[in-house]
Amino acid sequence: MPILSVIVPSFNQLAGLKRTADVFAGCSEVELIVVDGDSTDGSKGWLLENQRLFAKVISAPDRGVYDSMNKGLEIASGSWCWFVGTGDMPVDGAVDEVLATVKMDTESDLHAFNVRLLPPREPGVPEFYKPVWGESLKWRNTMHHQGVVYRKSSVKKLGYDIRFRVLADYHLNLKLYMESAKCICHNTLIAEVEAGGVSRNFNRRLYAEERMMKRNVFGLSALTIAQEFTTRGKYLWKKFAAFRSK
Numbered sequence: 001m002p003i004l005s006v007i008v009p010s011f012n013q014l015a016g017l018k019r020t021a022d023v024f025a026g027c028s029e030v031e032l033i034v035v036d037g038d039s040t041d042g043s044k045g046w047l048l049e050n051q052r053l054f055a056k057v058i059s060a061p062d063r064g065v066y067d068s069m070n071k072g073l074e075i076a077s078g079s080w081c082w083f084v085g086t087g088d089m090p091v092d093g094a095v096d097e098v099l100a101t102v103k104m105d106t107e108s109d110l111h112a113f114n115v116r117l118l119p120p121r122e123p124g125v126p127e128f129y130k131p132v133w134g135e136s137l138k139w140r141n142t143m144h145h146q147g148v149v150y151r152k153s154s155v156k157k158l159g160y161d162i163r164f165r166v167l168a169d170y171h172l173n174l175k176l177y178m179e180s181a182k183c184i185c186h187n188t189l190i191a192e193v194e195a196g197g198v199s200r201n202f203n204r205r206l207y208a209e210e211r212m213m214k215r216n217v218f219g220l221s222a223l224t225i226a227q228e229f230t231t232r233g234k235y236l237w238k239k240f241a242a243f244r245s246k
Helices: 014-024 043-049 065-075 094-103 152-156 168-178 204-218 222-245
Strands: 004-010 030-036 056-059 080-083 110-117 148-151 183-193
Touching: 004 014, 004 065, 004 094, 014 030, 014 043, 030 043, 030 065, 043 056, 056 065, 065 080, 065 152, 080 094, 080 152, 094 110, 094 148, 094 183, 148 152, 152 168, 168 204, 204 222
Parallel strands: 004 030, 004 080, 030 056, 110 183
Antiparallel strands: 080 148, 110 148
C-alpha cells in the first residue's frame, strides 16, 4: 500500500500535466492519481498512452476542480493525500521530506509546508507563502493548498464543498481548524506553484464567495458580521496595490 497519494486534478493543461507527472512518476511509496475533467486538448490520449506512469486515472466530465479532487480522494489508497496542480513542481528532496514527515506521525490531521509562487505574481502577492495554523485563519487564507498534506481519514469525512468554486480549499481548512484538527507547520519549502489560478483573481466575486463561505462556517455571529467589512477592505486593498503597481 502506498503511504502518499498525490492527486492531480487536470483540465486542458496537457503541458503542465506532463511536467508534474514526470516528477512524481516512479517515486517509491507514492501513488500518482490524475483526475481529468474530460479534456479536449489531447490530455485524454496522452494519459491513455502513458498509463504506466500512473496508479489510477479518471477522465470524465466533472463540476469543477474541487469535484475532481473529491473523486481523487475517493479512490486514493494512501493514508496521506497531497493535492497538486498541473504544472506545479515539488522542489528537490520534497517528496522524501514529506514521506519522512508523515511516516513518523500517528496523531496529526495535516502538515503544512512553505510554497514558492512563481512569477508573474499579482500585486500584493508574496513570493513565499508560509503556513500559519491559528486564529488568523479566520480572517485570511494562511494555508497554501499545494503546501498542505492531509491525513486521508481526516479530510475525507468533510471533503470539498463544491458550492464554493474558488475557495473550497480554504473552507475545508477553516472547518478542520474549527473542529480542532491538529496541524503541524514546517518551515520547509516543498513546492513551486505556477502563476494564475482562479483564487488569485482578486475580483468582487472572490470576496463575495469568501463571505458566503464564512457564513457557512461561523453561522450567525459577530464574527460573521465582521467578515462583511474585512472582506470588502481586502478587496479595496488589492485594487489599491494593483493601481500602485502600474
